[in-house]
Amino acid sequence: MSEAAIRFTQVRASLAGSPSHLQLDLQIEAGQFVVLVGPSRSGKSLAIEMAAGLVPPQSGKVMVLGQDWNAVEGADDGPVRLRVGTVLQQPGLLSNMTLFNNVLLPLRYHCGAMSDGEREQAVMAQLEPLGLLSLRDRFPAELHQGEIRRGAIARSLMLEPEVLLLDDPVAGLDADMVLVLKQYVDARRQQRPLTVVAALRSFSPFIEGADRLVVLQEGRVVADGSLESVGSTVPSALRRYVE
Amino acid sequence: MLPYNFAVTQGVEALAGSWLLLSGGGGAHLMIEWVGRKTIAGYAYLAALATLFIQAVLDLLSPGRQGRRETLRVLTRQILFTGVDALPVTSVIALLLGIIIVTQAGTQLPRLGAGGLVGSIIVITVIRELGPLITAFIVVGRSGTAIATELGNMSVTREVVALRLMGIPISQFVIMPRMVGMVLSMLCLTFYFDVVAVFGGYLVADAQLTIPFSAFVESVTRALSTTDLLMTAIKGFGFGSAVAAVCCYHGLAVRSSYTEVPQQTTRAMINSFVLCLLVDVVVTVPLYL
Known part of the structure; x- marks a missing residue:
């Protein structure tokens, strides 16, 4: 069995806007593509945020790529952080940068040794399969929600992370673009090992x-x-989430 | 670290709150408790600003190996916006202030038999006091509020979180370049303001009071000492640091709603004015003791 990329060990955390608590004991193997699905306020986003090291659990431990997020603080989480790409519900493209510069930012910040030409090529290689090439010079305010989300996903993959965390990746995407995104993620997983949690x-x-x-x-x-x-074991009230 | 700043403020406020609950009722009692609570919160606020400033200094002195060019790009943009773009408005205000002060001094002083003190008046009022202070007010109004608004919006749209998720430290990429840019711009603008204001004063001295250029320059340079220049520099540095720390703090204090942005921006502006005056008192008063 391969090494666990993400491990929630007896994690407990309060769910905002709900009297319930998230209780998670979950292990996600390296290279797996795992989808967390369920109704609103069921703890999916919280699980993603905990895996991204943004929210600490009230109890238990969240390990990502062998790193306990509780053991790292603030700026010191850099080396682990670069191995995890995350896109939250609010993708957070920088509003004062064009789509191209947004996707380029991680490379410009972390890979100073690359030439401008190499960087441009790398960004184009991300934008093209996601259908964003013609929008490269637009600012986030000029983009649709789905375009912003796809741009953020492209940005999160710029540093070739080992883990990709996606919170509601299909929000704002039309049916065609959902398939494009699925193909894009599949292609990335075929190129190199990538654990995806969506x-x-x-x-x-x-x-x-x-x-x-x-x-x-x-x-x-x-x-x-x-x-x-899952189709046969899920409670009937939740069947529409998986079928 | 930035979270530490908020932790300090919130921790001390919580402590003050507990103290309030424990100590019980009574009108005067409550009043004293309220004052105590506000005082403690005030100190906590200043401590948070100091932490923000120290973190920026540490980031400046020991920048990480990565992201230097990007940080420099942000710094350059900040200097352009805060310093270069502010030159026209600073010129107009400085020129008008110089004209007003020399007009007043030139018409009032001769009645008291002190017509030769025009140079001293320019140095004391403009170079020592009004120059740095009005420059600081211009910078607060133009750039301080812009920083608070920009960071506030970045917080609401989760751009700040996105930077963190990309492994880009907020203190290094967002706060430090804005602080350094503002301090450098404030220093340069203050001296620029002084020069233009003195020139404005000369225009009046020449046209209205018929004081020749050489006599005016001699009068000003005679009154001007190294201490004045040093004080101007210290004030420029102090005001720049204070305004940048306050505006960054309030911008990043925005949590989840766009309505918090104007609220925090207003707080940033008012607190910047108060802090600048406080720094002015701390720097000026010892000089006359």
């Missing part, structure tokens, strides 16, 4: 590429397994 609030074709589905309800895992196996 949180979704409804069924989407994006789920079909997942190795594993974890269904959450009120902070608890109610079903866990492949798309086929």
Whole structure:
């Protein structure tokens, strides 16, 4: 069995806007594509934020690539941080930069030795498959929600992370673009090992590429397994999330 | 570190709150408690600003190996916006102030038999006091509020979090270049303001009071000492640091709502004015003791 990329060990955290608590004991193997699915306020986004080291658990431990987020603080989390790409519900493209410069920023900041030509080539290689090439010189305020999200996903993959955390990656995307995004993630996973954890609030074709589905309800895992196996074990009230 | 700043403020405020709860009722009692609580919160606020400033100095002295060019780019933009772009408005205000002061001094002083003190008046009022202070007010109004608004919006749209997720330290990429840019711009603008204001004074001295250029320059240089220049520099540095720290602090204090942005920007502006005057008192008063 391969090494766990992400491990939630007896994690407990309060869910904002809900009396329930997130209780998670989950291990995600390196290279797996895992989708967390469930209704709003079930703890999907919180799990993503904890895996990204943004929110500490009230108890328990969150390990990502062998690193306990509780053991690192602030700026010291740099080396681990660069191995994890994250896109939250609010993607956070910098509003004073064009899409091109936004996607370029991680390279410009962390890879000073690269030539400008190499960097431009790297950015174009990210924008092209996501259908963003013609929008490269637009500012975030001039983009649609789905375009912003795709731009943020491209940016999060610029440093070739080992783990990709996506919170609601299909929000604002039309049906075609969901398939484009799915193909893009699949292609990236074929190129090099990439663990993908995505949180979704409804069924989407994006789920079909997942190795594993974890269904959450009120902070608890109610079903866990492949798309086929989860379909038969998930409570009937949640069946529409996986079918 | 930035989270530490907020932790300090919140921690001390919580401590003060607990003290309030423990100590019980009574009108006067409550009043004293309120004053105590506000005082403690004030000290905590100043401590948070100092921490922000010290972190910026540390980031400046020991920049990380990565991101130097990007940080320099942000710094350059800040200097252009705060310093270079402010030159026209600074010129107009400085020129008008110089004209007003020399007009007043030139018409009032001769009545008291002190017509030869025009140079001293220019040095004392403009170079020592009004120059640095009005420059600081211009910078607060133009750039301080812009920084607070920009950082506030960045916080709401989670751009600040996105930077952190990209492994880009906020203190190094966002705060330090804005602080350094503002301090350098404030220093240069202050001296520029003084020069233009003195020139404005000369225009009046020449046209209205018929004081020739050489006599005016001699009068000003005679009144001007190294201490005046040093004080101007210290004030420029102090005001720049204070304004930058206050505006960055309030911008990053915005949490989740756009309505917090104007609230924090207003606080940043008012607190910047108060802190500049406080720094002015701390720097000026010992000189006359």
